[in-house]
Amino acid sequence: MKKLNNLLDEINDNVKRALAEDIGAGDLTAALIPQDKELNALVISRENAVLCGMQWFETCFLTLAPQTTIDWLARDGDYVQAGQQLCTIQGPARALLTAERSALNFLQMLSAIATHTKRFTDAIAGTKAHIVDTRKTLPGLRLAQKYAVTCGSGVNHRIGLYDGILIKENHIIAAGGIKPALMKAQEIAPPEVFIQIEVESLQELHEALTAGATMVLLDNFTLSQLRDAVALILQRSSERIVLEASGNITLNNVRQIAETGVDRISVGGLTKNIQAIDLSMRFV
Template identity: 50%
Template sequence: MNTFEEQVREDVERALREDVGTGDLTAALVPADRHAQATIICRESAVICGRPWVTEVLRQIAPDSRATWFLSDGDRCEPGQKIVEIEGKARELLTAERTCLNWMQTLSAVATKTAAYVKAVEGTAACVLDTRKTIPGLRAAEKYAVRCGGGKNHRMGLFDAILIKENHIAAAGSLTAAFKAAQETKSPVAFIQVEVETIRQLEEALAAGVTMVLLDNMSLPDIRAAVKVAGGRCSLEVSGGVTYENLRDYAETGVDRISVGALIKDVKAVDFSMRFQERPVE
């Protein structure tokens, strides 16, 4: 598994191959010795996210540039607020512009939405988590953005934790059989979680010794009943059918966790702009 720094570098390399290819034909029209100052501003209220990726874009495209940041990831900005000033060669900054903004607009969108969901459950015992419903190739970045927004990460992928879902249960023959097989695995796992759809399945899970249960697409009355049946013997997570409008209702049932795919898969890009001001060659 890559380190965070390695993942950021690979993300940026892939993005630049996609955008720059064999070279920036338009930026080449600018004199090579021209310097410029660029400022990234945000046009709306948002939670900022993407600084490591912007920094890496500049490292790869404009290694001699100098960036002065006014906000850190996780900070909230207001419309028109200055996020970062960058000084360097004009050609390089022009080439870096769109890739920098793409990372900022995408990751800030996830962080901003997550922050709204986290605020909606304040005062309850529930925390808000993401899911594996991510853009292929951007999972680490998007899950980082969830953390910047105050949310928590569910498993990173299929390799670090076990989540026994409906089809696993069907294939194994029963919930109990699937859970027993999971307990016997030799691979290191962060947790073993079992998905249930009915109170009866919850009772079977508890009898088998399951300590993490996912309540899948259950109604509010059934979730309240599940909390009573569990009686604190396992952690309970809600998934499926959760919206911003009903999030608080789910949180107030007494569950421990609420996973929301929309934190990542249903966001609107935050509006950022990079403005250039020429500087005379010294």
Template identity: 55%
Template sequence: MSTAEPDNALTLPDDITETVATALAEDIGDGDRNAVVVDEDSAATARVVAREACVLAGAAWFEAVFTQLDDRCRVTWHYHDGDSLKPDTIICEVRGPARSLLTGERTALNFLQLLSGVASDTRRFVDRVKGTRVRILDTRKTLPGLRSAQKYAVRCGGGINHRFGLFDGILIKENHIAAAGSIANAVSRAREAHPELMLQVEVENLNELDEALAADADSVLLDNFPSHILSRAVNKCRRHLLPNRRSVISEASGDISLRNIRDYADTEVDRISIGGLTKNVTATDFSMRLQMD
């Protein structure tokens, strides 16, 4: 049985149909040459098993593979995205034409193993910082074409999403600063063009932090700060009040792992962003076993 109800934070992205269609076209091309091993009118039931402990993510993509192949396919789920699974757990059954089940198997499992891998890794980081104020964030370091899916998987693991892309938030990084001439110039120009957007500045030392605070950045990304220096930076952010009387949001990044993340979280930084959640993905092991009806 399911161990959790779907959460409102797990709102599905609106590009699942297109993403799945692209993946199926990539795999099938002009036809599945393997499917002829079973009769066209044969029906089957397949069980999908999680072979290792994980956090489930990707059910909608998995299901869309089979419904796009054949609307007679039906998936019965025993768990929800975001649920923690033990090894050898049966997560669902798929019933339908045997040829469709065989054709969709690899593509469906690819989505499930990738997204569950992202969710599982995220959950490990979230669990490691329990009891602190910090929230775990993703970044734009995603697999091309799968950003919305991977960011959804991060939410399944208990993380939160940073900006989706270049259009819905401003992050001024070292190359922007070099091009604009200074942090102050970069912030001023960005504010003038897009006053409605959250503006964050990446800084690499306390002097740059002072410049970003003086420019009234909404948030600072404290990149590769040792934890003892990060504590000083976080205190500076808390003391600096923006025109709306709120303190600057502090975010740490760079060379943060499960081994050292607790040290960073204990500085009381607001957020920690980890590119590896979506960039260095270890797929979860799932299998699908077919039985003819």
């Protein structure tokens, strides 16, 4: 089972595929540079951001030229300012030029996710809620993107279909209802796997709780409905029920949602709607 605390193989695989699609049969433009020429470079952030993706960035260069040295002036999870120097690089000119775009692509994309996540976590500071990611990720880059969420102080939901059960509307329809869906899930779930069920109304929440749900996704609930759902759970003080709000979550409403008392708020936009951080690599 893949976990975020064991990313080395994933990073190498991500970088291998990125370099292969960019270089193909060879970097024709880099061949203009003498083979033995060495260069120094530095990377600068053009905007305020949370840095993320150092290992992906480094691996792009080290894969092509293991003798490359990279000295970082900030670390993953650090808040960096516009104009701040992030690192210096020294190595063979051809390798630096060839790896530059892939390396920056990873650093810009992952820093964007970490930065956007941090905006959400800052917005709900002081509440008990946590910002949670989803499976709405770029194909082949899920672990990288979920790592970036943690650098922005967010929390990972299940990594994939194999490490958690999330019973959604279509599962409920196919299984014949909330109760039969939950009963089947409880029957087949390994001990370490959580079971979460999605509901779309307070009536469905009642039904799910009656069927033994301990983790519920409240889909597109209004603020009033969220407060009512939390109040219902508080009445059942002998049970530990986790409530997660989802659907149309924005920076404009996330604070109000957190203040209803829900435990988690899932935001697909953390990994789905990405505007890369503006970074610049300069040769000196």
